[in-house]
Amino acid sequence: MWSVVLDEIKHQRRATVEAARNDAMNLATAFEAHVHSAIRLMDIVLLDMREDVLEHSDFQQYVHEELQAYGSFVTQLAVIDRNGLLVFSNLAPSVKPVDLSDREHFRVHRDNPQEDRLFISKPVLGRVSKQWTIQFTRPIHQNGEFAGVLVLSVPTSFFADYYQQINVGPNGTIALVGTDRSLRAIASGTPIPGRYGRFKLPEDRPYFDPKAPAHGYYEGVSSIDGDYRLGAYRRLPAESVVVVVLLAPKDFMASFHERKELLIASAGIISLLLSLVALLLFVLSSRYFQSTDRLRQAHDQLAQLANTDVLTGISSRRSFLASLEAELTRARRHNESLSLLMLDIDHFKRVNDVHGHPIGDAVLKQFTATCAGMLRAHDLFGRLGGEEFAVALPHTDTEGALSVAEKIRTAIEQMPIATSVGDIHITVSIGLAQADAGEHEVEQLIARADKALYEAKHGGRNRVCAAEPRPFDCPSA
Numbered sequence: 001m002w003s004v005v006l007d008e009i010k011h012q013r014r015a016t017v018e019a020a021r022n023d024a025m026n027l028a029t030a031f032e033a034h035v036h037s038a039i040r041l042m043d044i045v046l047l048d049m050r051e052d053v054l055e056h057s058d059f060q061q062y063v064h065e066e067l068q069a070y071g072s073f074v075t076q077l078a079v080i081d082r083n084g085l086l087v088f089s090n091l092a093p094s095v096k097p098v099d100l101s102d103r104e105h106f107r108v109h110r111d112n113p114q115e116d117r118l119f120i121s122k123p124v125l126g127r128v129s130k131q132w133t134i135q136f137t138r139p140i141h142q143n144g145e146f147a148g149v150l151v152l153s154v155p156t157s158f159f160a161d162y163y164q165q166i167n168v169g170p171n172g173t174i175a176l177v178g179t180d181r182s183l184r185a186i187a188s189g190t191p192i193p194g195r196y197g198r199f200k201l202p203e204d205r206p207y208f209d210p211k212a213p214a215h216g217y218y219e220g221v222s223s224i225d226g227d228y229r230l231g232a233y234r235r236l237p238a239e240s241v242v243v244v245v246l247l248a249p250k251d252f253m254a255s256f257h258e259r260k261e262l263l264i265a266s267a268g269i270i271s272l273l274l275s276l277v278a279l280l281l282f283v284l285s286s287r288y289f290q291s292t293d294r295l296r297q298a299h300d301q302l303a304q305l306a307n308t309d310v311l312t313g314i315s316s317r318r319s320f321l322a323s324l325e326a327e328l329t330r331a332r333r334h335n336e337s338l339s340l341l342m343l344d345i346d347h348f349k350r351v352n353d354v355h356g357h358p359i360g361d362a363v364l365k366q367f368t369a370t371c372a373g374m375l376r377a378h379d380l381f382g383r384l385g386g387e388e389f390a391v392a393l394p395h396t397d398t399e400g401a402l403s404v405a406e407k408i409r410t411a412i413e414q415m416p417i418a419t420s421v422g423d424i425h426i427t428v429s430i431g432l433a434q435a436d437a438g439e440h441e442v443e444q445l446i447a448r449a450d451k452a453l454y455e456a457k458h459g460g461r462n463r464v465c466a467a468e469p470r471p472f473d474c475p476s477a
């Protein structure tokens, strides 16, 4: 989810920057047209007036009437003679002569007498008008020689006021810059450092490079306030000016940042909710598994209890018979021998009768432990009930089973059982049978071993009887 959100943020950032560049270029194109027609208008006024200067003897009166028609955008119309002296101004017709021979426009026209071109000055503080103006000038020629300069002063606000009406954001800038790097007019939220007329833009700007395309995009750090700006420019080569529109990322990226924060907050909330759901699932599932685990343990314990004889700790009847069945099946499949011993303590009732049931229990436990100690790990030993026990001997034929049974019988006979009422001696009778080749039923095998046990009991007890090779072969004890 986060990668989708980050991709979307990247996409929106690119789209926002692209839209800002397009906006800047569209604005620059519109201002280029405005500047072009405004300059054309000034030049028409100049050309018109220049004819009048030369033709009308009552020029002063004539100019007043003409200027009223041109309106408020003209601050001053002035005529400078060939020596640089102000000989006419509509503002101060009777002032004493003012020397303007140091003005750039005068020098440009005087030093290039063969050229009749429009010159647009840097903003200058008028000596007569006392206002910041841009001066549009044309040379006056008489008899093919330089005879002076006609000056039309327009307030810098003429362009700046127009720019000010356009919303380029609180930190955006629209500027009219001369190719001499001086500002002609600017509308900007940031004040110009130093004196307006003296301020010069750095020369590394691409729009000052005459080899660069006449229009293009620009981005970089502003020399006015040090903030990063992105924008577009359009150069007017004939007029030696450039229109520059700069937009501030902190303005045009504001809505993007709002959208970005909204996206991140939404994704954060969704992530948090997903984490909570995952946590809830984890807690519920671990509880489920814990309870399942506990159930399995309880089940195992129950199974253990069901499979174990509580008094002696050996296999219960049910468990022993199940294991015997599995063992018998396995022996048949692998054609192996298997023998079964049936053990019954002799006259056990007497032990109970004489010493009591608890002593009988102790005797049963000791009997079991002694037998278990004489068996191999893979032999099966179970209590079938009361004082009756059984042993299954895998990989063992009758001969081997007789040997094991005899060892058990002897050990029990010879072992005094220590109890709280003193040593007790017991004996055991054992009947055994080897599983027949075609014998598949546990019951058949048990029945044959049982019969052998019966023979042992009736033969005098404390003895071992085998069902084969001869029926009920019972060696004497």
Ligand SMILES: Nc1nc2c(ncn2[C@@H]2O[C@H](COP(=O)(O)OP(=O)(O)OP(=O)(O)O)[C@@H](O)[C@H]2O)c(=O)[nH]1
Pocket: 311, 344, 345, 346, 347, 348, 349, 350, 352, 356, 357, 358, 359, 360, 361, 364, 385, 386, 387, 457, 461
């Ligand atoms: N203490 C005790 N006695 C038990 C237990 N289970 C069975 N008995 C007793 O074992 C005795 C078995 O007696 P009988 O079946 O007559 O056999 P016996 O006295 O051993 O005589 P034979 O088997 O003929 O030699 C009974 O008195 C049962 O009460 C037990 O868990 N604990």
